Amino acid sequence: MSVLSGKKILLGVTAGIAAYKDSFLVRLFIKAGAEVKVVMTPASKDFVTPLTLSTLSKNPVHSTFYDKTDENELWNNHVDLALWADLMVIAPLTANTLAKMADGICDNLLLATYLSAKSTVYFAPAMDLDMYKHETTAKNITVLEKRGNVFIPPSFGELASGLEGEGRMAEPEEIVSFIEEHLMEGMPLRGKRVLITAGPTFEAIDPVRFIGNHSSGKMGFALAEEAAGLGADVVLISGPSHEKLVRGSIKRINVVSAYEMYESTHEFVDDVDIAIFSAAVSDFKPKVVSSKKIKKKEESMNVELVRTPDILASVGAKKKQQYLVGFALETENELENAKEKIRKKNLDLIVLNSLNDKGAGFKSDTNKITLIDKSENIRSFDLKKKKEVASDIFNEIIKHIDA
Numbered sequence: 425m426s427v428l429s430g431k432k433i434l435l436g437v438t439a440g441i442a443a444y445k446d447s448f449l450v451r452l453f454i455k456a457g458a459e460v461k462v463v464m465t466p467a468s469k470d471f472v473t474p475l476t477l478s479t480l481s482k483n484p485v486h487s488t489f490y491d492k493t494d495e496n497e498l499w500n501n502h503v504d505l506a507l508w509a510d511l512m513v514i515a516p517l518t519a520n521t522l523a524k525m526a527d528g529i530c531d532n533l534l535l536a537t538y539l540s541a542k543s544t545v546y547f548a549p550a551m552d553l554d555m556y557k558h559e560t561t562a563k564n565i566t567v568l569e570k571r572g573n574v575f576i577p578p579s580f581g582e583l584a585s586g587l588e589g590e591g592r593m594a595e596p597e598e599i600v601s602f603i604e605e606h607l608m609e610g611m612p613l614r615g616k617r618v619l620i621t622a623g624p625t626f627e628a629i630d631p632v633r634f635i636g637n638h639s640s641g642k643m644g645f646a647l648a649e650e651a652a653g654l655g656a657d658v659v660l661i662s663g664p665s666h667e668k669l670v671r672g673s674i675k676r677i678n679v680v681s682a683y684e685m686y687e688s689t690h691e692f693v694d695d696v697d698i699a700i701f702s703a704a705v706s707d708f709k710p711k712v713v714s715s716k717k718i719k720k721k722e723e724s725m726n727v728e729l730v731r732t733p734d735i736l737a738s739v740g741a742k743k744k745q746q747y748l749v750g751f752a753l754e755t756e757n758e759l760e761n762a763k764e765k766i767r768k769k770n771l772d773l774i775v776l777n778s779l780n781d782k783g784a785g786f787k788s789d790t791n792k793i794t795l796i797d798k799s800e801n802i803r804s805f806d807l808k809k810k811k812e813v814a815s816d817i818f819n820e821i822i823k824h825i826d827a
């Protein structure tokens with residue numbers, strides 16, 4: 425799955441003949457799972473139609489500050505467009521727009537959007553060989569690069585003029601793989617495999633009833649998104665949860681019972697580098713599962729419970745290269761119990777969340793954690809959104825695996 429999956433890409437189109445290739449570029453971005461919006465210079469509409477690009481991107485295309493044909497004359501807010509984008513790609517980039525970008529001129533919507541961009545800007549020049557070789561073009565490319573914009577070099581080949589040389593816009597496939605490579609460079613979890621368990625487990629009593637708990641899965645899903653965002657290959661094994669994943673690159677395995685979670689975990693865990701057990705696994709299950717719905721004949725009834733497998737302990741017992749992270753939800757003697765768990769389950773790190781803390785734990789969007797590593801270093805964090813908590817947890821893990 426592409427690193428572009430879930431990314432918001434703003435494609436800027438300028439008036440080069442290669443603009444027709446943007447229909448393929450938009451399709452490739454969409455195929456990679458990205459969301460695409462297009463902003464065009466007015467002159468570029470002679471080379472590829474806004475209708476083509478809006479149809480392929482499934483979004484309106486903008487080229488002016490406001491739409492004169494619209495009776496409401498809605499203003500196209502370049503700041504909103506720029507802030508929306510996770511990355512901006514200007515392809516093809518003509519010598520004219522390149523020069524204006526270098527000098528901060530903003531006489532059209534694309535240029536104003538560029539000046540407001542906070543995200544990484546990639547630019548793929550396309551021009552005739554002499555224009556490309558001209559010293560002002562070379563100087564302008566350097567100005568943009570010094571500014572942190574990323575240069576996608578043109579290739580050598582036949583040009584629209586009929587001449588042959590350097591200046592052809594990189595092919596759409598090359599642009600996509602260039603950006604993918606660039607995004608993955610420097611990602612701290614690039615090449616790492618991460619397994620995460622999340623959510624509750626349900627243990628059947630009969631075909632309609634079960635023993636479960638209030639876990640929503642929110643913490644585990646936030647961890648999965650964070651790991652994928654840091655470049656990892658992620659498998660998320662989730663008990664019943666209403667949570668949805670944003671990144672299509674995450675492999676989600678749905679399970680119901682503790683035993684199914686155990687089976688799935690052992691299918692993947694031997695090959696992973698990091699395993700995080702955030703699931704609230706049922707500790708007990710009914711000894712016998714009735715094949716029919718149990719009738720309410722008696723005033724009372726007993727359900728005999730037996731232990732479920734401790735998934736985390738079973739992984740700890742055979743741990744090799746894996747950096748193993750457990751969760752602990754304690755109501756008393758929190759620190760001592762958490763430290764004991766590190767030893768008993770052979771963990772590298774434990775995330776302690778206390779039910780005593782307001783806003784922490786099940787169902788809530790926030791959590792307040794304390795991290796304890798196997799050398800018993802303790803770090804406590806403030807109450808934060810689960811997304812930020814996930815980031816704190818991975819910062820700690822990355823510190824340890826890099827050490």
Ligand code: C5P
Nearest residue numbers: 701702703705733734735736750751752
């Ligand atoms: O021992 P305790 O249930 O408090 O440990 C909690 C940690 O162990 C959590 O990381 C939880 O995901 C994991 N666990 C497990 N399998 C169980 C019970 C807990 O993986 N059956």
